[in-house]
Amino acid sequence: xxxxxxxxxxxxxxxxxxxxxxxxxxxxxxxxxxxxxxxxxxxxxxxxxxxxxxxxxxxxxxxxxxxxxxxxxxxxxxxxxxxxxxxxxxxxxxxxxxxxxxxxxxxxxxxxxxxxx
Amino acid sequence: xxxxxxxxxxxxxxxxxxxxxxxxxxxxxxxxxxxxxxxxxxxxxxxxxxxxxxxxxxxxxxxxxxxxxxxxxxxxxxxxxxxxxxxxxxxxxxxxxxxxxxxxxxxxxxxxxxxxx
Numbered sequence: 001x002x003x004x005x006x007x008x009x010x011x012x013x014x015x016x017x018x019x020x021x022x023x024x025x026x027x028x029x030x031x032x033x034x035x036x037x038x039x040x041x042x043x044x045x046x047x048x049x050x051x052x053x054x055x056x057x058x059x060x061x062x063x064x065x066x067x068x069x070x071x072x073x074x075x076x077x078x079x080x081x082x083x084x085x086x087x088x089x090x091x092x093x094x095x096x097x098x099x100x101x102x103x104x105x106x107x108x109x110x111x112x113x114x115x116x117x
Numbered sequence: 118x119x120x121x122x123x124x125x126x127x128x129x130x131x132x133x134x135x136x137x138x139x140x141x142x143x144x145x146x147x148x149x150x151x152x153x154x155x156x157x158x159x160x161x162x163x164x165x166x167x168x169x170x171x172x173x174x175x176x177x178x179x180x181x182x183x184x185x186x187x188x189x190x191x192x193x194x195x196x197x198x199x200x201x202x203x204x205x206x207x208x209x210x211x212x213x214x215x216x217x218x219x220x221x222x223x224x225x226x227x228x229x230x231x232x233x234x
Contacts, residue, residue: 102219
């Protein structure tokens with residue numbers, strides 16, 4: 001059985017946001033994103049994949065389309081296929097997100113958003 | 118922006134396990150499952166969808182294929198497409214799971230497992 005204790009897999013990378021793969025298939029990417037203060041996932045889009053960010057620890061600013069919001073522990077946000085999206089940790093503490101994308105993205109499109117670059 | 122505070126959506130149903138939809142698309146089902154002591158999701162399978170259970174609160178016994186394990190908070194388990202799977206709350210406390218399935222299932226197949234029925 002593929003069973004994981006996510007806490008035991010968490011690692012932060014001082015160089016950039018850490019993506020920690022948990023389960024990957026053609027149908028679904030199931031990852032942890034670990035962001036130190038100041039780290040971000042740049043705004044980008046997936047033409048044919050939905051993504052959901054769920055905050056486990058800490059807080060990030062999430063952008064979907066032209067909107068931004070604070071994502072605090074226990075909150076989830078949907079970035080539907082095609083919508084530019086990204087997250088950044090503007091807080092003074094580490095942030096840990098559970099991130100699901102479905103299906104596996106075939107390609108992603110960079111997006112020069114005004115607020116995350 | 119579709120953003121949800123999951124805690125505010127949690128409800129338990131004394132009659133049966135509560136499925137609380139958070140985000141639903143053709144690509145992904147993103148739900149909470151709320152199980153009171155003794156409640157269960159019967160063993161079943163989806164031919165073409167992967168499912169991941171993640172324990173937010175409480176503990177459940179999870180079955181995937183012929184194996185069973187205890188799923189405690191912070192742990193995630195993959196039920197790949199085709200594998201019979203189910204959960205049951207054998208504890209004395211409520212259990213709350215974050216459950217993702219991708220893609221939206223076209224049909225599911227009941228499975229009379231020896232351990233969950």
